[in-house]
Amino acid sequence: EPEVTQTPSHQVTQMGQEVILRCVPISNHLYFYWYRQILGQKVEFLVSFYNNEISEKSEIFDDQFSVERPDGSNFTLKIRSTKLEDSAMYFCASSEARLAGGVPYNEQFFGPGTRLTVL
Amino acid sequence: AQSVSQHNHHVILSEAASLELGCNYSYGGTVNLFWYVQYPGQHLQLLLKYFSGDPLVKGIKGFEAEFIKSKFSFNLRKPSVQWSDTAEYFCAVGTGGFKTIFGAGTRLFVKA
Numbered sequence: 001e002p003e004v005t006q007t008p009s010h011q012v013t014q015m016g017q018e019v020i021l022r023c024v025p026i027s028n029h030l031y032f033y034w035y036r037q038i039l040g041q042k043v044e045f046l047v048s049f050y051n052n053e054i055s056e057k058s059e060i061f062d063d064q065f066s067v068e069r070p071d072g073s074n075f076t077l078k079i080r081s082t083k084l085e086d087s088a089m090y091f092c093a094s095s096e097a098r099l100a101g102g103v104p105y106n107e108q109f110f111g112p113g114t115r116l117t118v119l
Numbered sequence: 120a121q122s123v124s125q126h127n128h129h130v131i132l133s134e135a136a137s138l139e140l141g142c143n144y145s146y147g148g149t150v151n152l153f154w155y156v157q158y159p160g161q162h163l164q165l166l167l168k169y170f171s172g173d174p175l176v177k178g179i180k181g182f183e184a185e186f187i188k189s190k191f192s193f194n195l196r197k198p199s200v201q202w203s204d205t206a207e208y209f210c211a212v213g214t215g216g217f218k219t220i221f222g223a224g225t226r227l228f229v230k231a
Binding site for chain 2: 033035041042043044045048056058091093105106107108109110111112113
């Protein structure tokens with residue numbers, strides 16, 4: 001069964017450093033997403049991406065964050081200058097996302113996550 | 120603003136007890152509804168989903184959920200829980216903008 005993969009599984013970095021989290025979405029999916037989950041808290045939407053551009057983003061997704069699809073298979077999240085509060089589990093997701101009779105069908109498939117620790 | 124509320128943050132049950140986890144959302148348009156489970160140390164897994172049609176949906180591991188449109192609710196149920204159901208459960212709502220909003224989660228602990 002196809003699945004979303006993420007690398008690395010755990011990233012430790014110093015405050016102020018740049019990190020790039022990588023995701024390989026399911027191959028026929030066209031919509032891509034990043035979510036984060038701070039330890040003990042709920043899963044929060046960061047950004048959605050379609051057709052090589054951001055389609056929606058949350059207020060968490062400020063200028064320190066960027067996303068890119070550098071090739072046909074990878075989808076990356078970059079944090080330019082990490083802060084302590086960026087420590088979290090980051091989940092990538094992908095979906096086919098279609099409309100049928102005006103009803104959206106958007107089951108998102110989640111990757112295993114990357115645990116980012118900022119020291 | 121769109122939001123998802125889960126009524127219970129922590130639930131403790133004995134094995135064989137029945138489970139119902141409440142979920143309400145605020146969004147006026149057409150929604151997709153999901154329940155995800157996160158076992159300790161693992162990633163999110165889809166339990167069940169509702170897109171349209173029969174409002175009573177059955178998922179994996181004996182879970183089911185009922186969409187009541189008039190109450191903006193999508194409660195999760197299981198008639199008899201097992202110790203292996205110990206996990207965190209997240210209700211999630213997908214809106215027409217294709218983002219998914221998660222509830223705060225309910226931690227379920229099942230005593231053997």
